[in-house]
Amino acid sequence: MEFSPGILTWMLVAIAGLNLSISVFAFRRRGVRGAIPFAAIMVCVSFYSLGTAVRAASVTLPSYRIGTIIKYAGILLLGPTQFWFALVYTERSSLFNRRRWALLLAWPLGVFLLVLTAPAHDLLWNVQGFIRSAPVAEVARTDGPAVWLTYIYHFILAIITYLLIALIGLRRSDKYRIQVILMLIGGIVPLVGATILLYLMGPTAAWDPTAFAFTITGIVFAVALFRYDFLDLIPVARHKLVDVMADPVFVIDAGNRMIDVNEAGTELFLDQAKDPIGREASDLIPSFDSLKDDSGTHNSEVQIETNKGVRFFNTKETTLTDRAGTAVGSLLIFRDVTEEYRVKKRYTRLIERSSDIVTVIDRDGTIASVSQSIEEVLGYEPNELVGANFAETVHPEDQEEIRSELSNYVEEYGYSNTYRVRVSNADGEWRIIEAHARNLLNDPFVKGIVLNCRDITEKQEQKRELERQNQRLDKFASIVSHDLRNPLNVAMGYLDLLESEMGDEHNESLVTVQRQLDRMEDIIEDSLTLARSGEAVTETSETDLEVLAHDAWENVDTGEATLVVKQTLQLQTDRDRLLNVFENLFRNSIEHNESTDLTIKIGPLSDDFGFYIEDNGVGIPENEREQVFEEGYSTNKDGTGFGLAIVRDIIRAHGWEIRATESEMSGARFEILCVKTVN
Incomplete structure (x- = not known):
């Protein structure tokens, strides 16, 4: 291999060194977005210039081929690296995954393999020899379609690159427009040089204007990048922070x-x-x-x-x-x-439309704010009580208690408690208010004690009425128990005397009297139970449905009948009175069916709403299902007709509902709708 370098060669070597220097400068700033692809572009341009210099100084074809390999290493990678830069600039790097990059690089890598093996085939070109020798060497070469397709490939990538840059920058402010214009100028120059080379001089010309043009591109890009802080104030960042x-x-x-x-x-x-x-x-x-x-x-x-x-x-x-x-x-x-x-408006509307009065008082008990609902509940304008001391708005007999409670816990952040006090409404009537207080004095958004107040006057009156009703029922039960039982006991005593004194000819009459006295005993017992069953349930405890059912089953003569509990529930109930319900329902089923093949099932109606009791007996006719709960209704001549009425009253006393229907086995089914069941 022989070389004869001239001025053209040294100019191209100098240009290659300059481009490499720009690449090193950009690489040193690799922590900045976009520096790496720009450095890669300048490395490719350096190879392009160096290869052109080697070819121009070549004396033999082997040395010329070395220059061609170096030059094509730069040419073939230049298009993809420019495209890479554009993707980073326009924040579109995510569009290309490894597979797409592999497809994009397949052509240049394939062509480079052909360049390396060019002496062994004519797939790229056919070299006939030198037209002129160094220091401006040029060969006679016939290029094949692959060479021209390679140029088209790179022209397309270059056009796409600068279109992306133009589109992202044309709508930006003046500073960004200057950057875009400089970059577009830098891109147009080598495109013009490549056009001159291909159409006027030929790909093998020693005077390759593209090698010089890319140096201009590097300088212009460097000015755009560093003079205008492109890599620090990159439009990508603006796109991130502003555009999106x-x-x-x-x-x-x-x-x-x-x-x-x-x-x-x-x-x-x-x-x-x-x-x-x-x-x-x-x-x-x-x-x-x-x-x-x-x-x-x-x-x-x-x-x-x-x-x-x-x-x-x-x-x-x-x-x-x-x-x-x-x-x-x-x-x-x-x-x-x-x-x-x-959210703010929704919160405000909820407070305004709430039936509860939301009041905020300060550390001294002064009312700082009151919700709009006070107008509907107590008749005051919302701002009418602001500035007044909360304790002074309640009944004189309740003031000392409320002052004591609030003062005791004013320093305990988060403390909460519930009070019942009497408060005068706008008409001067005393209303019973249930106030739930929470200390939020240290909450920077509240800075006060929050009172959620609810008018429970009617509720308290209803409770007192229920208590009076229960007292009346207790009094009635006492009268029935005392005034009717005593004569009945006397009658039973005399019946025993008659049985010992009278002959056998009167046995049938005595049995009839005994049966009627027993029936009177049952009526008195059921009447007492019925009277007490209507008492409102005021105290409840958690009761397991399955355990309760088995306890009731043991209290009833069930014969050969079978009890099946499919799934239990936990109920808040008066256990003794609900036990009476199960006992009555079990007796009702046993009395109206043969117990040999009788099965009674118990289970939930749903996950959280009620339970049922059903059997596989003869069932209840549809036209009688409402009547079975009435006092005195019975299809059994020896029955009192109070059993299901007692069941109904106990269920209602709990605030529940009961209804009779038909089971899947065509028997009787009772559904108890419990709105207060818990899992």
């Missing part, structure tokens, strides 16, 4: 003309048909003229009708100044607070 922001951002000059806007901002424009840049902001932004108050500052909140409905925004303006400190425009940010606004 959900909040509208507007840049407006001192004359209120639109200079820049992000995508979210364009959605608010009144007129979206024209390019917004340079137009009056008042013609584009809804209610722009009303944003500023008399002091010249923007209001904190604005309501705008959009294609997505009414939205609420907080506005913030930042004045933009030049290096001399002169105001040249403003940055206007609309922060979308629609969801926050709706």
